[in-house]
Amino acid sequence: MKLRIEDDTLRLRLSDGEVQEFAQNGRVESAVHFGLNPEQRLTYALERGSEPAQTLPNVEPVQVHYEPGALTVLVPFALAKAWVETDQNGFSHDLPLAENQHLRILVEKDLDCRH
Template structure:
């Protein structure tokens, strides 16, 4: 999973195996380890839930985006590239969330492109 944060927005880009795991298990997580202890880790997670709208939480060094079941199924089982929304974080503030399938980089190397979706801009 690739994670991009810009201001008060966050974007997750998932490759095919991650989208498949999300569809089958209902959760996928990426971890950055800055040290050996759990407190030294920063985790990003995408998880399905029974709610009706996107939600986000940050607890114990983990940012979790909660995706309604229907939206998750529509995204994983179709050609739909992604989905987005804004979530109220309190005190009149919002965070923009974008989740997308990750396409192969046109000029990327094999390692960067492993597991990515074919890029619609190429004639592969």
């Protein structure tokens, strides 16, 4: 899974195999290691919500959970299901933050070039 972070944009691109893993398990995870110690890494993941999840009022449909060393993008079940079961290439969401800021989240299938 590729991770791209630029300004207030977070982009995940999944290979065909990773999309299938996400469809089966509801989660796909990768890591970047920055040193010799196991703590010196950033783990990033895409995770699907539970099935009968109704979006509650004032709750964003796509969410991000961050703690030092771990970043998880949380996607509602229905959105994840539609994305993996169709030819829909990706989806995006603008997550409101404090003080009129927002985080743009993009999740895409990383399609192979077919020439």
